[in-house]
Amino acid sequence: MSSKLPARYPRFKRKHGKQSSYHCTGIKLGQGEIKLPKLTPIKARIHRDITGTLKSITLTRTTTGKYYASVLVDDGEEAPASLQTVGTVLGVDMGLTHLAIDSEGNKTANPRFLKQARANLRRKQKALSRCQKGSKGRAKARLKLAKAHERLANTRADFQHKLSRQLIDDNQAVVVETLKVKNMLKNRKLAKHIADASWYGLIQKLAYKADAQGKHLVKIDQWFASTKTCAGCGHKVDKMPLSIRTWDCPGCGTKGIDRDINAAINIRQQGIIKLRAEGLSVPANGGMRQSGHASVAA
Ligand SMILES: [Zn+2]
Structure with missing residues (x-):
């Protein structure tokens, strides 16, 4: 046989x-x-x-x-026509120290509930793995863990809804960098933090909220050196390690600009280029609410 x-x-x-x-x-x-x-x-x-x-x-x-x-x-109602003139453009850098940093200098910290939830989830996960397969105790432990996950997901979604609502209500275009997110997810050490920050969820919510109001979410998906370029003069450096938090420009001599805000301003400028390439009209300074580089140093 x-x-x-x-x-x-x-x-x-x-x-x-x-x-x-x-x-x-x-x-x-x-x-x-x-x-x-x-x-x-x-x-x-x-x-x-x-x-x-x-x-x-x-x-x-x-x-x-x-x-x-x-x-x-x-409901028979047509979606609003998309805005052809974009008066206010906001660049958003999504980072690890902060969930979002925008080109106006606003920083949204990563919410603390994620850190607290992680310890709780780890404890419940351990309790589950100690239980015997097929046992009643295991079913209970599994449900407890699932409930904790569900609570976290709900809290996180709620947070993302509020933030995306505010960003879209206050601006006519929001610019985000998507390629960086992909690159960072490849780096396993960073992956956990990023999973927490859950930029994807935020970007999705920004996208449909923008659509619903005829506003624009601009995704910068080609690589550009947002953290290595001076938003003031365009000077580019080879390296910008994560440990260096301020931008001191060898090109124009500007000192002490927050690195993430510098990046957000670059993202915004890339977004304006993209909006114009799509035939939309963006005023000279993209409706900038500040005079530029110097006022960002705060
Ligand atoms: Zn410079």
């Missing part, structure tokens, strides 16, 4: 993960309930008044066993 490759254990589908189902026919919204095909109506807490034509319902079960329905409706 010829022997075959050793049989493998079957691969189980995850039972506990996030699951979702999408429905676009036979759906209806009632008073405090939703109707899906072939099911008795499901009781639901409906948070907002829903007006328009119902397009689809997506049901989601989270890892902690909560159910959500997201409802897509067509």
Whole structure:
């Protein structure tokens, strides 16, 4: 008898993960309930008044066993036309010491809840791995861990919503650097901090909030030396180690400019170039609310 490759254990589908189902026919919204095909109506807490034509319902079960329905409706309103003249442009440098530093000199620290949550998650993860597989205790520990993750995700999303709301409301274009984020994720030592800072989530929220108002999110995705270039005179240096926090320019002699604010101003300038290349009109100084380099030193 010829022997075959050793049989493998079957691969189980995850039972506990996030699951979702999408429905676009036979759906209806009632008073405090939703109707899906072939099911008795499901009781639901409906948070907002829903007006328009119902397009689809997506049901989601989270890892902690909560159910959500997201409802897509067509309200018949067109999205606002995108602004052709961009008066105020903000450059945002996303960093490790701060989540966001903008070209106006504002710094948003990485929220502290992430650091606190990390210790909590590690403790719960350890508790879980001590439990015997298949045991009741393990199921409980797993749920505890999933709940902690869910809380963290909610808090983080809330924080990102508030920040992106403010940035988009106050400006007509926001410029971010996306390639740097990718590069930093490759560096494993930095990866954990970055996962925490979760720039991707912030960029996504900026993008759709900008769209909804006809504003612009400019993504700088080609490499440019935002931290190695002087925002005042364009002088470029070969190296700018992370440990050096201020920009002292050998080109124009400017001293003591915060390195991240310098980078944010460069990002903003790149964004203005890109907006103009797309045929949009940006006033001479891009609606700069400050006279430039010197006032940034604060
Ligand atoms: Zn310079």
